[in-house]
Amino acid sequence: QKEVEQDPGPLSVPEGAIVSLNCTYSNSAFQYFMWYRQYSRKGPELLMYTYSSGNKEDGRFTAQVDKSSKYISLFIRDSQPSDSATYLCAMSQVGAGSYQLTFGKGTKLSVIP
Amino acid sequence: DSGVTQTPKHLITATGQRVTLRCSPRSGDLSVYWYQQSLDQGLQFLIQYYNGEERAKGNILERFSAQQFPDLHSELNLSSLELGDSALYFCASSVVPGRGQETQYFGPGTRLLVL
Numbered sequence: 001q002k003e004v005e006q007d008p009g010p011l012s013v014p015e016g017a018i019v020s021l022n023c024t025y026s027n028s029a030f031q032y033f034m035w036y037r038q039y040s041r042k043g044p045e046l047l048m049y050t051y052s053s054g055n056k057e058d059g060r061f062t063a064q065v066d067k068s069s070k071y072i073s074l075f076i077r078d079s080q081p082s083d084s085a086t087y088l089c090a091m092s093q094v095g096a097g098s099y100q101l102t103f104g105k106g107t108k109l110s111v112i113p
Numbered sequence: 114d115s116g117v118t119q120t121p122k123h124l125i126t127a128t129g130q131r132v133t134l135r136c137s138p139r140s141g142d143l144s145v146y147w148y149q150q151s152l153d154q155g156l157q158f159l160i161q162y163y164n165g166e167e168r169a170k171g172n173i174l175e176r177f178s179a180q181q182f183p184d185l186h187s188e189l190n191l192s193s194l195e196l197g198d199s200a201l202y203f204c205a206s207s208v209v210p211g212r213g214q215e216t217q218y219f220g221p222g223t224r225l226l227v228l
Binding site for chain 1: 115117146148155156157158161163168169171203207215216217218219220221222224
């Protein structure tokens with residue numbers, strides 16, 4: 001079993017739809033949870049950062065973490081064609097001062113105008 | 114633009130060869146992480162340096178090595194290259210680890226093709 005599981009999609013939605021992306025994980029030591037967005041041939045860009053369980057909202061984006069279920073989600077409201085990208089969940093635990101990230105494989109999202 | 118720079122952008126080489134990838138972190142960031150991204154494995158952590166010293170190791174092959182210099186730039190050396198080493202290599206820099214929230218900012222990557 002991989003440490004982080006993420007459905008690779010692809011996911012195709014019409015403009016304006018609500019998008020739900022999620023990951024499950026097996027390592028209960030993970031404490032920090034992130035979502036990165038990666039456009040084709042570009043480096044990952046940090047979207048959301050959450051520590052432990054709970055919700056966090058930033059504009060059209062909402063991140064949720066449920067540590068009891070080992071499940072994290074990213075919601076995108078009023079999706080735009082510019083949101084078309086691959087979304088990567090990532091998580092880390094603190095160990096000897098390293099915050100190395102463990103990534104899901106990413107979900108490819110297409111928002112159709 | 115994340116502020117992290119990587120050179121070269123593209124690299125094409127042959128099996129058995131050795132290459133060096135370079136990364137300059139954001140101004141003030143002491144920590145550099147290297148990741149490899151391939152189609153089948155996704156993004157995987159290779160190695161981390163903090164202020165010139167190795168801090169953590171991930172799934173890094175023995176044929177690969179890295180170092181961080183006094184000016185904080187880092188180099189990833191890949192030797193005895195194999196076809197399977199073809200991938201995108203990213204570096205990321207971060208604020209000082211251990212001070213609460215730490216976020217990693219990724220460079221644009223180096224695309225390596227081994228023929």
